[in-house]
Amino acid sequence: MIPAEIRELFPILKQEVNGHPLVYLDSAATSQKPIQVIEALKHYYEWDNANVHRGVHTLGSRATDAYEGARAKVAKFIGAASEQEIIFTRGTTTAINIVAASFAESVLREGDEIVLTPMEHHSNLIPWQQAAKKSGATLKYIPLQADGSISLADVENTITDRTKIVSIVYVSNVLGVINPIKEIAAIAHKHGAKIMVDGAQSTPHMKVDVQDLDCDFYALSGHKMCGPTGIGALYGKKSLLNNMEPVEFGGEMIDHVDLYESTWKELPWKFEGGTPMIAGAVGLGAAIDFLTEVGMDNIYKHDVQLTNYALDRMMQIPDLAVYGPTTNRAGLVTFNLGDVHPHDVATVLDSMGIAVRAGHHCCQPLMRWLEQSSTARASFYLYNTEDDVDRLVTALLKTKEYFGDAIG
Template identity: 65%
Template sequence: MDINAIRKDFPILNQKVHGNPLIYLDTSATSQSPVQVTDAMSEYYNEYNSNVHRGVHTLGTKATDGYEQARMKVRSFINAKRYEEIIFTRGTTAAINLVARSFGDVNISEGDEIVVTEMEHHANIVPWQELAKRKNAKLVFIPLEEDGTIKLENVEAVMTDKTKIVAVTHVSNVLGTINDIKSIAEIAHKHDAYITVDGAQSVPHMSVDVQDLDVDFYAFSGHKMLGPTGIGVLYGKAEILDKMEPIEYGGDMIDFVDLRESTWTDLPVKFEAGTPMIAEAIGLSAAIDYINEVGADEILSYEQELVKYAYDKMSEIEGIEIYGPTEERAGLITFNLDGVHPHDLATALDSDGVAVRAGHHCAQPLMKFLGVSSTARASFYLYNTKDEIDFFIDSLKRTKEFFTHEF
């Protein structure tokens, strides 16, 4: 992988922040986009900006082709069986809410159980909390190990004949834990339960095969995988999606409208009410092309190299606490420094041009499990370098010295 060539595709990295070269270590929140993505979106707006599915003129046809080709590209990228199984949404949050509302409201009854974990992003907890309230169902949590991992025997232990939905993240946005989704799906299906997976932190960084994983639903976002904001994907097995009702109405998702009732069109459009995210889908398509060109396995290998390099160096800093597993972690490190509030730490790092995330990372139940109110997080991607990590480590040490030095 030619890191120098890759970095040339990201002009946003060629800037200074507070007089220092930008070191962007916040990809887990939002990745940067290469020029290939922004150029593709600009081309749409400049050359064939038009609505999709409705017109027969040249621009409308070209826009429709670009939009539907993006869907086919996503289908291939995650190895879905059919293109109808790819639903474009506003992002991971919207995708999970669609499942909770459409599938959940019909299939969950009073006394049923929804199994989740304490490591989930709020987007994969709150929709299930609200579903449980609406249906008087019960939330059940898979216990976490001290290092933030989950044991398959504990997954099995919480399952009962009342379990109807299992909702779990593929990769924790805080701990970097990589969950064994294929095995969890097998356990869920053994109990006749359905599994929904938050793939926001996995799809950008590793090969994902939804057929091999045998998941029922899988959600992810474009803006975490080199693409634009405002678009995400819900994958669902066609036989399940066919039976689900839409939760938004109007526009292209209809088949026939009478004065007092309407019918819906076929998958996938029945879940895509109104004018869709056309430019964003085209941008996502270009992002997938970029990832495919570099190679998902190459990206994962390089990230693993970076995170190990950073983890080893950070572990040498006195007074640092790193959360999550020591082995088999994704390309992010969440941590705290004794005597330094995470927001103060992030502010100090920013003065050196280093961008990290600080706060509860939309994972407040997990913060409670860890016994903290907030943490700092550095996350890595294909455009980061070991030299950047060295500067980040030096900045950490300077920050620690400043805040803990006795004047």
């Protein structure tokens, strides 16, 4: 387990909520920020605040160095072959939309196939629905097993020579499923398709190597990996990005402008129109430094151990249903407590200082597959401890007692 002292680096966790020490179990929605990230943002605004790429003055040069330095950190962190393969975006949603709007428009034709799974977050579903409507392509779904995982046999049966794009989440934000991306990528490529990976939930919790996975595109969000909100990145193989058209136009991304024609800058800047999220990139770079120092293997082991501990304890609570596989899963547990609405469960837990998520988690098709309108979710990160889990279990037992007849 990661030392408990790590928790001391997160100032927000030192507060009380409703008279109780805060137990934050909503990191799948957004992670908390260590002091190193907070200080990096503060230092940027106090000392280096200037626009990038445009000015030759000292502050502009320092801001540009910090911004591009963060890009280099992202590239190294996920194993990209080149910094030119890293496009800064507002987050995973924007990154997926870029691929669905630009790449998809260039390759999809009527009768082509886009392959997804029912476990996708809306951010990796709706853009492809729109791409299918515009192109006449067909959406196909890899079926789920009884525990919510997918089998490679079903992947083989779903992807065909008509498949042009496979877009799949690496780690489900509801089920905790870790999908076999490397094997799925090999199957997709065998049929001439390209693969987009939603890495929002995987990048914070495990070592990622996009070259080893051989994915064509990969998206991540900074705010789920100890970084600021409003910053993320799209990785794309250079050969693909070079042939894609930008989706936003304006300053920063142009090379030459005439009254009737314009040309674009080279990668990665042709996709970064307007003033970029400079401070966000600086904060993301600091977050990557922090995670690298802790060690991604250590974080993964910590998450697995804590999740297994939580599963063992929570599954002993009568009338509590847990969703997703019991093995090979990431750091979250999604559950329902009898017939009590998840929002009511979350409200009672909050009264005891415990923050969990309740709702459909932007996965309405998956909720229908689970035959639930909504669920509650406790999600863990490197600053959580077994004591946090113990407090959750105790609070759930009190919640069960509080609602009484509504259980079962």
